[in-house]
Amino acid sequence: MMDERLTRGQKLCVVLMDIALLAELTFCIWKSSQHQMDMVxxxxxxxVPALLVTVVGFRLIIRRLGRRAGQDASGARSRTVQPLPREVSL
Incomplete structure (x- = not known):
């Protein structure tokens, strides 16, 4: 992976993914504690399925947000103003 910084949207997405994973973990521990005989x-x-769906889904979103930011930056570069030619002194 290239050494790139995350955009603001990507950082927000990582925070939301962390919150979602903690919520899933909490819910799964609580729900499995109701079945003492086969808790594990x-x-x-x-x-495991919830973890995989969450991580893969958020990684796709983070990647898409990164591409969008890259396209915006490359589009901005293509519209730069060219410098005026220097005057020729005779």
């Missing part, structure tokens, strides 16, 4: 099985069956 219930937790893994609930958390």
């Amino acid at each position: 099985e219930t937790f893994l069956m609930m958390y």
Whole structure:
């Protein structure tokens, strides 16, 4: 991966992903604690798919936000004003 800084939108997306993962973790622990006999099985069956969907989904969004910012920057570069030619002294 290239050494690039995250845009403001990408940073917000990372924070939202962290919050979503913590909420999923909390919910899955609470729900699996209701099934004492097969707590680990219930937790893994609930958390792993939710984790994968959340991480993959947010990574796609972060990547898309990065591309959009890159296109905006490249579009801005193509519209730069060319310097005026220097005057020729005779």
